[in-house]
Amino acid sequence: MKKKFPSSQLIINEDGTIFHLHIKPENVADKIILVGDPGRVALVASHFDNVECNISSREFNTITGTYKGKRITVVSTGIGCDNVDIVVNELDALVNIDFETREEKDTFRQLELVRIGTCGGLQPHTPVGTFVCSQKSIGFDGLLNFYAGRDEACDLEFEQAFLKHMGWTGNMCAPAPYVIDANAELIERIGKDDMVRGVTIACGGFYGPQGRELRIPLRDPNQNSKIEAFKYNNMQITNFEMESSALAGLSKLLGHKAMTVCMVIANRLKEEANTGYKNTIDTLIKTVLDRF
Structure with a gap:
């Protein structure tokens, strides 16, 4: 039986975004760069060839785009391991939990994260x-x-x-x-x-x-x-x-x-x-x- 995640465990906003990051599953690339400073997200993304999305929520800024043919997401975490707990868990949920059924997906999607x-x-x-x-x-x-x-x-x-x-x-x-x-x-x-x-x-x-x-x-x-x-x-x-x-x-x-x-x-x-x-x-x- 598949594991199901109630709304108290996985909080999904009314617009279909995840609670803190305020992004949707389609906004997440397999390659992710994490930075502490929200302002550094734009610096990383300044090297992208194109930008798909640019979303800000609290200290969490997210830009997804392409760099030399590689699709990359850059996210700011703010300072501290407590914020990393939010970001990593929510990124994993976005790619490995079906937001419609609230069930774990059959196929695992592995992310590469570099801070x-x-x-x-x-x-x-x-x-x-x-x-x-x-x-x-x-x-x-x-x-x-x-x-x-x-x-x-x-x-x-x-x-x-x-x-x-x-x-x-x-x-x-x-x-x-x-x-x-x-x-x-x-x-x-x-x-x-x-x-x-x-x-x-x-x-x-x-x-x-x-x-x-x-x-x-x-x-x-x-x-x-x-x-x-x-x-x-x-x-x-x-x-x-x-x-x-x-x-x-x-x-x-x-x-x-x-x-x-x-x-x-x-x-x-x-x-x-x-x-x-x-x-x-x-x-x-x-x-x-x-x-x-």
Whole structure:
């Protein structure tokens, strides 16, 4: 018997669009680029040969078009793993649930999702301007812990080593991080040999969770130095951002291919930052479009 999704689980607007994104199934391409900034959607789409649709709802902007014969959708997620939970689940529903019958479709449609973002570098070999492919992501957000299949999808040995290193084992007030791999084929295709293969921490916030201290003192002032010193099977944590773990985790559970590639705009060790990155991230966008 097919699984049926009631209106409380799958909310469809009166115009036939899905609840948050406000787009219809026919608006979604198999290749999808995700960006955090709604304004960056237009920058990605400026390279398209033509545009089919341009739809905005809240922080979610969607443009579908064609780039060198490839049909591509670009969607803004806003900031954080909670928004990625909305975007990935709704994109999957649009292509794998029949909106007329509210039943799962007989044929599964696999999506390829690449997030293009910015991040903070944590190692000497990730200076400002570096392109980092998140080969593994450590989710400080806890999102994947609410889904069945989480343990089977994650690297549990890596998780335990990281928890022990941070001193979080058995600490109920500490995060419950999960470690998830991006899709290996996408990493090879997009990252090639000119991007750093990284281990990325996806944080649940921009300030305290990333070790920034303004007027509220940090619970663990040594958190970042411990993160920078962590090593596991010759891997080090390369960068901070806020979405890669949810994207890789949800996509893996749903059967889609996903990865994140970011440009480093600040490096903690070198104490450098580039606030004019918007003029140079277009290089990363064009690189991803050509390799997608």
